[in-house]
Amino acid sequence: MIYMKQKVVIVTGASSGIGLATAKYFASEGHKVVIAARNTEKLHAIAEEMRQQGMDVFPVTTDVTDENACKRLIDKTVEKYGGIDVLINNAGISMRAMLVECDIDVIHRVMNVSFWGTVNCTKYALPYIIESKGNIVGIVSVAAYQPLPARTGYTAAKFAIRGFLDTVRIEYRKLGVHVLIAAPGFVSTDIRLKALIADGSEQGMTPRDETRMQSPESVAKRIYKAVKHNRRSVVMSTLGFWTVLLRRFMPSFTDYEAYKMMTNEPENPIERINDK
Secondary structure, X not given: OOOOOOOEEXXXXXXXXXXXXXXXXXXXXXXXXXXXXXXXXXXXXXXXXXXXXXXOEEEEEOOOOOHHHHHHHHHHHHXXXXXXXXXXXXXXXXXXXXXXXXXXXXXXXXXXXXXXXXXXXXXXXXXXHHHHOOEEEEEOOXXXXXXXXXXXXXXXXXXXXXXXXXXXXXXXXXXXXXXXXXXXXXXXXXXXXXXXXXXXXXXXXXXXXXXXXXOHHHHHHHHHHHHHOOOOEEEOOHHHHHHHHHHHHOHHXXXXXXXXXXXXXXXXXXXXXXXX
């Protein structure tokens, strides 16, 4: 096993789901964790709960779509702990709509949170990550490898994050910067409840059976181990593994399977458009 000394870790989108579970897991392993999210009240409540469990945590209210807010997050972290070892870009939102019906602002909103949030935080954290020879993590999904119908904005954001961070890895390969692309499968969080539909409102329901999905805690553990071993990428589900592998050789087949899977969702918008 590789021993991982105490590190300073930033987690964005840390008020729920994968972000919250990841922040708690790193903190439970003795690391100093900065949690970032937009909801100040919820963020401070989480920080207080973690402190009561003996964890070293520092909350910083952050809207990752705001470049200045991201710079402030980095500055506050360095002011508090003296540096940064791990940046986990987790903040993101989803969408569920066919492009022909979708307000273009929906795609802008998804890209602004997921992609530009990753760019903003990585840009300002990078000098400290270079100094510490640390880790940058991008939380994507299988959608970063396999396009998903009725998820144009979501898929585009995940592809963009992977391309951006893979390039960062190459740029700073001689300086010891490690980049991890982490792709969970379907995880039981509130991301589907808050997914944007065609008019930009939240869908408020989940089209999938949440009981059979990965837990945020299991994902957090996989992310921790991948960072610990300086992994380049990790695909966290059997379906995801085979999808990524088969797409290299049989892209038409995986496109067909993705279409079939998404049209099996209740109240999906795909067949309504294609069957007209």
